[in-house]
Amino acid sequence: MAALLLDVKPGDEVIVPTYTFVSSALAFVRQGATIKFIDSREDHPGLNEEKIEKAITDKTKVIVVVHYGGTACDMDMIMKIASKYKIFVVEDAAQAIDSFYRSKPLGSIAHLGCFSFHETKNIQCGEGGMLVLNDQRFIDRAEIIWEKGTNRSKFFRGEVDKYSWVDTGSSFLPSDMLAAFLLAQLEQLDLIQKKRKQLWEQYYESLKLLEDKRYIKLPFIPYYATNNSHMFYIVCRNITERSNLINHLKSVGILSVFHYVCLHNSTFIKSRAVEQLYLPNAEAYSDTLLRLPMFYELTLENIKTISEEISNYFSFI
Ligand SMILES: *Cc1c(COP(=O)(O)O)cnc(C)c1O
Numbered sequence: 001m002a003a004l005l006l007d008v009k010p011g012d013e014v015i016v017p018t019y020t021f022v023s024s025a026l027a028f029v030r031q032g033a034t035i036k037f038i039d040s041r042e043d044h045p046g047l048n049e050e051k052i053e054k055a056i057t058d059k060t061k062v063i064v065v066v067h068y069g070g071t072a073c074d075m076d077m078i079m080k081i082a083s084k085y086k087i088f089v090v091e092d093a094a095q096a097i098d099s100f101y102r103s104k105p106l107g108s109i110a111h112l113g114c115f116s117f118h119e120t121k122n123i124q125c126g127e128g129g130m131l132v133l134n135d136q137r138f139i140d141r142a143e144i145i146w147e148k149g150t151n152r153s154k155f156f157r158g159e160v161d162k163y164s165w166v167d168t169g170s171s172f173l174p175s176d177m178l179a180a181f182l183l184a185q186l187e188q189l190d191l192i193q194k195k196r197k198q199l200w201e202q203y204y205e206s207l208k209l210l211e212d213k214r215y216i217k218l219p220f221i222p223y224y225a226t227n228n229s230h231m232f233y234i235v236c237r238n239i240t241e242r243s244n245l246i247n248h249l250k251s252v253g254i255l256s257v258f259h260y261v262c263l264h265n266s267t268f269i270k271s272r273a274v275e276q277l278y279l280p281n282a283e284a285y286s287d288t289l290l291r292l293p294m295f296y297e298l299t300l301e302n303i304k305t306i307s308e309e310i311s312n313y314f315s316f317i
Helices: 022-029 049-055 074-083 134-147 152-157 178-188 189-212 237-252 280-288 302-317
Strands: 013-017 034-038 058-065 088-092 112-116 129-133 232-235 287-293
Touching: 013 134, 022 034, 022 058, 022 232, 058 074, 074 088, 112 280, 129 134, 134 152, 189 232, 189 302, 237 280, 237 287, 237 302, 280 287, 287 302
Parallel strands: 013 034, 013 058, 058 088, 088 112
Antiparallel strands: 112 129, 232 287
């Protein structure tokens, strides 16, 4: 919906971090845009704000920022660049519900903010999402795009006497069943978040010693960002060590998983790209980042056990 609302067309360029989920780029690729991938920060898998300005050309229409793990990008810096070049910014806040940048809720700072309620997120209904409009200009058209290109919402409010096909769009609405499930989750936001934060803190505390010994790195949260405990990841020293650790955890019944293959190294992009990019920080996170179990039903005891197994692994190498 964000790509449709911004009228992204063939010839337009969209800046997207490479270390993200497919959707951050796909919405714009489907509109025919060319994607300019940028690297991650060194201290964090999120996009390196310093790389944005160099990627801008006179064709750049949108910057997509991804708040990886619910940790804010430096939005003041990004919005300043965007206004200098008159470019739209879309926040991919899929992982960022209940997280903040200098006390502003993520997803509410740029022109558009996109949330996900996929089953893997803090608040979920299986499949679903939310588009936040931060600009009056988009409201009327968003409602039409949402309703299959019709002005049906206007009709239901009695503002027109019949409804018809007026614009592009698709079926972006959730079903009543999903909406009901989601509402119940939203009503429990505080409870869910309180629990997730306890789990996250327990991981951090239990694994700190391994970081002090330089076996692993723990997540870094910049001073302007909050932590919504969307995920808990550790960064291993290299890919072999990560594979061995995954196998060790698997052997004791713990499922840990790595994260994104950089989009610039995906089959889809590689088969179409004219040049092979090298984005070293993101490629390093592809090889070394490991996500530990993080879901509401976990107990603090579970976290201690998982952390002990990670310590066990390092005490034997
Ligand atoms: C989950 C996720 C998405 C996709 O969300 P869907 O609801 O599956 O469309 C997009 N971007 C990021 C960063 C995500 O984590």
